[in-house]
Amino acid sequence: MNAAPSPTRTEALDRLARFVPTAGRDYAARRNFDLPGQGHPHVSRLSPYLRHRLVTEEEVLQSVLGRYSLATAEKFVAEVCWRTYWKGWLERRPSAWADYRRELDQVDLTGVAEAESGQTDIAAFNDWVQELTETGYLHNHARMWVASIWIFTLRLPWQAGADFFMRHLLDGDPASNTLSWRWVAGLQTHGKHYVARAANIAKYTDGRHDPAGRLAAHPAPLNGPPHPSPRPVPVTGAPQPGVRTGVLLHEDDLSLSFLLDHLDTPVVAHAGLLSAGLRSPGLVSPNVMSFAEGALSDTMTRWGDRFGDAGPVSNSVDNICAWAEAAGLEQVVTPYAPVGPTASMLRRLRRALDAQDIELVEVLRPWDSAAWAHTTHGFFKFKKQIPQLVEDFVKMPKSTS
Ligand SMILES: Cc1cc2nc3c(=O)[nH]c(=O)nc-3n(C[C@H](O)[C@H](O)[C@H](O)COP(=O)(O)OP(=O)(O)OC[C@H]3O[C@@H](n4cnc5c(N)ncnc54)[C@H](O)[C@@H]3O)c2cc1C
Known part of the structure; x- marks a missing residue:
């Protein structure tokens, strides 16, 4: 390994x-x-x-x-x-993410445990499951094959497959993952689905796998409602100059240089918000958790001397709010977090900080x-x-x- x-x-x-x-x-x-x-x-x-x-x-x-x-x-x-x-x-x-998370609670999970533990009669699928759970990575083509076999051959709910990926991929991402699963299923580009073929697998695994005769040959794409109209691109506010400012790091954007263009005031404290545990309603793998935590702490080390006192890395909105209060902050500046668990936590944090008269300013890259x-x-x-x-x-x- x-x-x-x-x-x-x-x-x-x-x-x-x-x-x-x-x-x-x-x-x-x-x-x-x-x-x-x-x-x-x-x-x-x-x-x-x-x-x-x-x-x-x-x-x-x-x-x-x-x-x-x-x-x-x-x-x-x-x-x-x-x-x-x-x-x-x-x-x-954003409803594509909200719908997926809601549907995940409702789907029939019969057969999912066997698939997740790599106990199907498709050796290639079982191997990819093992690679995913051991390393936190799968090649793009393998992700397409796994998703296709999951949906069309094993006939399991795509939402459960997407969640399985989110629990194990180090790069687990609400947008790339949810929308790629929807694309394989035929829900993203309506009527167009991705059907895994044994010959294609044999060619691109260099003959390592050849599941001939084991894959659904002519499955129909899944059906879904039309896409909602797009809402506007968010417009974010600017940090206030001359007020006591802290920076909140989070795992959706750990390259902070762009924030400096917007900060007209010294930063007195910084802390980290960890939301990796909320990528799934289930248990997120220890590999994923430790990658996200490690990435946050690497960033805090790199930026510590420019961003004042180091606060906690926490998965609790209450702790972050308590940190901001204790540091006497008037505003907390953070990179904008797109749809997903970090954005949900920031919404809750905004309400908690509001109650303390502390402003949360998200800056969109x-x-x-x-x-x-x-x-x-x-x-x-x-x-x-x-x-x-x-x-x-x-x-x-x-x-x-
Ligand atoms: C079912 C399914 C689920 C997926 N889930 C995720 C996910 O949760 N997170 C994730 O980051 N990617 C996801 N992808 C996209 C893609 O598989 C990975 O980004 C890619 O395999 C990462 O490996 P790499 O860095 O070696 O890619 P490379 O081929 O080296 O590509 C370079 C970079 O381009 C981006 N990229 C490449 N292919 C894609 C793609 N198809 N869609 C979006 N970005 C891409 C990635 O950031 C990648 O690091 C998914 C694809 C499928 C089919």
Whole structure:
């Protein structure tokens, strides 16, 4: 078994540096191969770091586009932008997350325990389950195959599968996960579903698996209601200058430099809000918890000297509120958290702080604000905006190939 990935920005930057040479044609040609035995050599494995923003989308694109032209790295750039797109899509249609969480309480769980413990009669599926629960990672193609087999061959509820992923993926993310499961099921692009095929699995696992004759051959897509109309992109307030200010770190955005552009006042204290335990109503795996906690504490160490006294890392709104009071804060500034458990906790925190006359100011990252404006339709339309986003947000040296 691989060692658990270190939840630090240093490791994120090391991974990025190691990956960049393969981000061009190699990635375009080989990214679909699922090769866990070789350590997944053709993909970046940056997702746990991007998910917690130990490294940002802009930084990753800057490194890759510092080496390759946008045309050469087009595939990789598009994949990174899928994450931004899904986040914006869900942010503007939050009912997709609320509905999923509500339905999760209502679905029939018969057969789910066997699938989750890798006791089906499909060896490939069982292997991926083991990889997921042991390492907290699955290759994108394996995620598609697992989700498809889960929904169409095992005929289990997609919501339970999405929750299984959220409990075990180190990169478990409300937007990418929920919307990808919906996409496989045929609910995201209506009528279009993803059907896992044995020949495709055999090819892209390099012959490691070949579940011929075991997969549903012609399943119908699931049906669902039409998408709601998108709500506007959130507009966030600006921190007040000259008031006693604390910074609250949270696991949805641990790259804090952009906050400095908005802070016209010294920061006297900082604390961390941990919401990983709420990614699922069930028990989130210890690997996921320790990655999120480690990422928060790495960030507190890196930023501690600029952000005053260190407060607690806590999963309790009451504790964070007590910290803000004890530090005599007049405002708490934090990166904007998109739809998901952190956003729900921040809503509760806002009410608790309001009662103490302390303001909570969420600041939306300019990349998100600009990109989310284009999440009105499908990814194809969004993709046309990528060159402009790159030009506006990615400061790059001249490319060499
Ligand atoms: C059913 C299913 C569930 C998924 N759940 C999650 C999840 O909870 N969290 C998550 O981060 N991704 C999720 N994905 C997307 C994707 O599988 C992972 O982001 C990717 O496999 C991460 O591995 P990597 O970093 O090596 O990717 P690379 O191929 O190296 O891609 C680079 C980065 O681009 C982004 N990216 C790549 N592919 C996608 C994609 N299809 N959608 C969104 N972003 C992408 C990721 O941030 C990734 O780190 C899911 C996909 C499926 C099909």
